[in-house]
Amino acid sequence: MTDLAARIADAVSASGAVVDALAGVDRVEAFRALDRWTYPVLRQALCTVNRFDAESMAVVRLYSSDPASYPPGGSKQKRGTPWGEHVLVQRRVYVGEGADAIRASFDDHAAILALGLQSVINVPVVAGGQCLGTVNFLMREARIDPAHVSFARLAAQLAAPAFLR
Numbered sequence: 001m002t003d004l005a006a007r008i009a010d011a012v013s014a015s016g017a018v019v020d021a022l023a024g025v026d027r028v029e030a031f032r033a034l035d036r037w038t039y040p041v042l043r044q045a046l047c048t049v050n051r052f053d054a055e056s057m058a059v060v061r062l063y064s065s066d067p068a069s070y071p072p073g074g075s076k077q078k079r080g081t082p083w084g085e086h087v088l089v090q091r092r093v094y095v096g097e098g099a100d101a102i103r104a105s106f107d108d109h110a111a112i113l114a115l116g117l118q119s120v121i122n123v124p125v126v127a128g129g130q131c132l133g134t135v136n137f138l139m140r141e142a143r144i145d146p147a148h149v150s151f152a153r154l155a156a157q158l159a160a161p162a163f164l165r
Contacts, residue, residue: 004041004145004147004148005147007041008041008151010040011041011151014037015037017033017037018033018034018036018037019158021033021034022034022161025165027062027162027163027165028062028063028072030159030161030162031049031062031135031159032063032065034047034049034155034158034162035063035065037155038137038151038152038155041148042121042148042151042152043140044137045115045116045117045139046064046065046066046070046115046117046137047064047065047137047138048061048063048064048065048070048135048136048138049061049062049063049133049135049136049159050076050133050134050136051132052088052124052131052132052133054130054131056077056079057077057079057080057088058075058076058078058079059075059076059078059088060075061073061074066115069111076107076108082105083105083106083122087124087134088134089131091124091131092124093121093122093124093149093152094122095120095122095144095149096119096120096122097118097119097142097144098118098119098142098143099142101120102117102118102119102120105120116140117139118139118140118141119138119139119143120136120137120138120139121137121144121148121149122135122136123135123136123153123156123157125156125157125160126157126160127160127163127164132164134156135155135159137152
């Protein structure tokens with residue numbers, strides 16, 4: 001078994017705490033538990049969770065593992081952006097690998113790169129055919145393993161109940 005496969009197996013075995021938190025009433029604690037649960041597998045340096053407002057085509061940050069750099073409540077307008085179309089409208093995962101991908105996809109690329117972040121997995125959280133928001137994992141490594149993407153998709157979908165509170 002590879003190291004990554006072992007980390008995924010360990011995460012699945014330890015999923016009880018995150019499932020309990022996601023079933024609870026505290027949305028921030030649910031997202032914090034999800035962030036902690038995914039870390040041994042993804043090793044993200046930053047995790048953020050955004051609610052999507054389809055009418056305004058904007059996202060509002062509900063959770064951040066680094067509130068000093070990316071505070072909850074911050075918002076971003078995504079109307080007319082390729083990223084917004086890809087992730088929010090088409091509800092497809094976005095994987096950005098390397099500094100050039102970060103620069104091409106995010107207005108705040110200088111802040112992202114200044115934190116030493118080199119790759120991103122943005123996962124739309126979908127329920128009832130509607131995009132509720134995104135869970136975003138940013139890593140220091142420039143390359144992302146396909147198994148990381150699969151795990152991030154599963155983890156993000158587990159968060160759907162917390163968006164509905």
